[in-house]
Amino acid sequence: MDTVAALDVAAVRADFPILDQRVDGKPLVYLDNAASSQKPRQVIEAISAYYMTDHANVHRGVHELARRATEAYEGARERIARWANAESADEIVWTRGASEALNLAAFTLGQSRVGAGDEIVVSDMEHHSNLVPWQLLAARNGAVLRHVELTSDGRLDLDSLASLLGPRTRVVALPHVSNALGTINPVARIGRMVREKSSAAYVLDGAQGAPHLPLDMAELGCDLYAFSAHKMCGPTGIGALWGRSALLAELPPYQGGGEMIAHVYRDHSTWTTPPHKFEAGTPNIAGAVGMQAAAEYLDDLGMAAVHRHESSLVGRALALLSEVDGLRILGPTAPEDRAGVIPFVVDDAPAQDIATILDAEGIAVRAGHHCAQLVLDRFGLPATVRASFYLYNTPDEVDRLAEGVRLAVSMLRQ
Amino acid sequence: MTGAETTREVRQAVIGDHFRRPRNRGPLVRASATGQADNPACGDVVQVWARVQDGKVAEATFDGRGCLLSQAAASMVTVAVQGKTVDTVARLRREFAQGLQPNGPGLPPELGDLRALEGVGRFPSRIRCAVLAFDAFAEALESGED
Numbered sequence: 001m002d003t004v005a006a007l008d009v010a011a012v013r014a015d016f017p018i019l020d021q022r023v024d025g026k027p028l029v030y031l032d033n034a035a036s037s038q039k040p041r042q043v044i045e046a047i048s049a050y051y052m053t054d055h056a057n058v059h060r061g062v063h064e065l066a067r068r069a070t071e072a073y074e075g076a077r078e079r080i081a082r083w084a085n086a087e088s089a090d091e092i093v094w095t096r097g098a099s100e101a102l103n104l105a106a107f108t109l110g111q112s113r114v115g116a117g118d119e120i121v122v123s124d125m126e127h128h129s130n131l132v133p134w135q136l137l138a139a140r141n142g143a144v145l146r147h148v149e150l151t152s153d154g155r156l157d158l159d160s161l162a163s164l165l166g167p168r169t170r171v172v173a174l175p176h177v178s179n180a181l182g183t184i185n186p187v188a189r190i191g192r193m194v195r196e197k198s199s200a201a202y203v204l205d206g207a208q209g210a211p212h213l214p215l216d217m218a219e220l221g222c223d224l225y226a227f228s229a230h231k232m233c234g235p236t237g238i239g240a241l242w243g244r245s246a247l248l249a250e251l252p253p254y255q256g257g258g259e260m261i262a263h264v265y266r267d268h269s270t271w272t273t274p275p276h277k278f279e280a281g282t283p284n285i286a287g288a289v290g291m292q293a294a295a296e297y298l299d300d301l302g303m304a305a306v307h308r309h310e311s312s313l314v315g316r317a318l319a320l321l322s323e324v325d326g327l328r329i330l331g332p333t334a335p336e337d338r339a340g341v342i343p344f345v346v347d348d349a350p351a352q353d354i355a356t357i358l359d360a361e362g363i364a365v366r367a368g369h370h371c372a373q374l375v376l377d378r379f380g381l382p383a384t385v386r387a388s389f390y391l392y393n394t395p396d397e398v399d400r401l402a403e404g405v406r407l408a409v410s411m412l413r414q
Numbered sequence: 415m416t417g418a419e420t421t422r423e424v425r426q427a428v429i430g431d432h433f434r435r436p437r438n439r440g441p442l443v444r445a446s447a448t449g450q451a452d453n454p455a456c457g458d459v460v461q462v463w464a465r466v467q468d469g470k471v472a473e474a475t476f477d478g479r480g481c482l483l484s485q486a487a488a489s490m491v492t493v494a495v496q497g498k499t500v501d502t503v504a505r506l507r508r509e510f511a512q513g514l515q516p517n518g519p520g521l522p523p524e525l526g527d528l529r530a531l532e533g534v535g536r537f538p539s540r541i542r543c544a545v546l547a548f549d550a551f552a553e554a555l556e557s558g559e560d
Contacts, residue, residue: 350480351481352456352458352480353482356537356540359537368457369454369455369457414430
């Protein structure tokens, strides 16, 4: 029985004012969603309303506006916790985005769990945000980085992972969904492997997972999960790290300042409890309000419906693009194994040039390494073109992408 | 067809020609200077070689991989720097980089086919592709002087 309601894409598009414009006289086709999504009116208006009526600094204030701002900020935390099916709002730490969340994870796990000779397992699928913080930690603490290899169809090689796990493994940090390949990783299964063979903290980069898949923190089986608002219809500059309560209690602070202390003395201080222990300084209150509005927007549509809509676009794109002579799509071949990200290369047609010609057709895609150089190294490519879909994209836009790619290829080969 | 469209088509044809039939491609034996530049964001790599004789570029070659603009520009540069003094190459590189900027002063005739890249200023993210090879040459020649 199919209980997922279909998305009314025309109604969704009407909520996104930015989509209604022309580029070089042609209707904009925005297919750069893996880099950043657009924002619905509901999010823009929530941020605006907060600044128009409720803004003050949060916590400790006795006046009306401080109360309202605090309620908005902490209410947003509760709403995000509910959206992600977390147990409690105390498991949600606000950050500037997924990158800061992963840096927080690497820094604090580095203080509490990773010593010289210990091992950190990452993969060749990482966005640099889930690689470089661990490299920095390894260099700081004398730890060793181990890399899970990829299969030729762009999946994590689970045999390779199994061979890396052991008593020295302190951290396993992997992507929920690959930004460069589109692969949806079997993260729950990996979580069971991690727990059977090690006592490592299991960290997921959810930057590409949270915007596109229904989330349930218990089902994912990880200990820390990082995500950004701006890829899920929310504003830039805000995101969150979800953490298991026991682990968050164990981890030391990330930055020092106001808000994160219990008592301050001349030569030392004591810390407040999570999540505020990790939130030094005046936070991005309006960002939290905007992220809440984004989560509400997505919940109203239903994440399952969002995912199903993207899957149908992916199926159409895979079929149409694979007809282009000399075009090769990276990543898993089955649409159900991938999120709305289609990376491709074309013989004799360099990626940036395809992207430039598509731009002249009003089609926004990205070309380059997508902050995942290890992925391109693995496949021996200098760059790929990446088209990435979201809830407001239409089958017609997929057709225009395919037409644009054909045009670009014929221009570049003539 | 308008004049502007004609100009654009001619430019595209010149760029495409240098990409498909690169001039002076491959390492230069007896090079007196060599250099490399890359653009990690797009994966462009260009390596250049030059033989300087009596203060002038007697031969210049390149090799590399990457986008059409970076490779076509590299081919064009090897032609443009032939017979030029090291100082002239440095000046031309400056004028090329400035001329590519949006609302820039335009490109002088001495740059030859490189003038076909004038429209790149419309795509600021692509300017780096166009200047990559010239940067490699200028730096190779500067460091080759001492």
